[in-house]
Amino acid sequence: MxxxxxxxxxxxxxxxxxxxxxxxxxVQVEGDGAAGLARAIEIKPDLIVLDLMLPEMDGYTVxxxxxxxxxxxxxxxxxxxGEETDKIAGFRLGADDYVTKxxxxxxxxxxxxAILRRARGPETPAAMATEQFGSIMIDPSSRLVTRNGxxxxxxxxxxxxxxxxxxxxxxxxxxxQLLKEVWGHQAEVMTRTVDIHVAELxxxxxxxxxxxxxxxTVWKAGYRLER
Numbered sequence: 001m002x003x004x005x006x007x008x009x010x011x012x013x014x015x016x017x018x019x020x021x022x023x024x025x026x027v028q029v030e031g032d033g034a035a036g037l038a039r040a041i042e043i044k045p046d047l048i049v050l051d052l053m054l055p056e057m058d059g060y061t062v063x064x065x066x067x068x069x070x071x072x073x074x075x076x077x078x079x080x081x082g083e084e085t086d087k088i089a090g091f092r093l094g095a096d097d098y099v100t101k102x103x104x105x106x107x108x109x110x111x112x113x114a115i116l117r118r119a120r121g122p123e124t125p126a127a128m129a130t131e132q133f134g135s136i137m138i139d140p141s142s143r144l145v146t147r148n149g150x151x152x153x154x155x156x157x158x159x160x161x162x163x164x165x166x167x168x169x170x171x172x173x174x175x176x177q178l179l180k181e182v183w184g185h186q187a188e189v190m191t192r193t194v195d196i197h198v199a200e201l202x203x204x205x206x207x208x209x210x211x212x213x214x215x216x217t218v219w220k221a222g223y224r225l226e227r
Contacts, residue, residue: 131167140163158200
């Protein structure tokens, strides 16, 4: 599978590309955001590993332009900026995952593998069945969510999280279970990721996000979806 690495630190880019190539991936590298965006459109990679602090065009802008063009390529953000506000901004723009420098190479490769595995996983007819709760309809075949018949723009991971909760038929899912099922993470990795995505789903789908009726918190247990 083809990975585009957009990273302006030449030494880091060289090391990452060699490591990913050793795992069997085809890797192309660009050193600035404008060139990275152009290459993404040209080669249609299976995954983009994207730094935020880039010359010419920052990573946020690259991601925003990709999503505005309805390009759904999975994006793994790689950056030294680890503040929660930075993560929320990246997720809202459609990032699939977020790794903060310095990072473990083993963890990074595991996340790359998890994203690509989910992106190429086969769908069975049962997995394509629509789900509905309240005025919300989820269509897995088109990855479309509507509210009262109007499409709602969700990021790829927001969609995956919503569908995962819906398919549990009201059963509680812990944060750790959701991290594993939706992101492919090990149990100890970034539990706030789930909370951030749940907050975004409530903002987009609930009538009153501060008093949700469908995407519910179960105290000390996790989340569940009430139809």
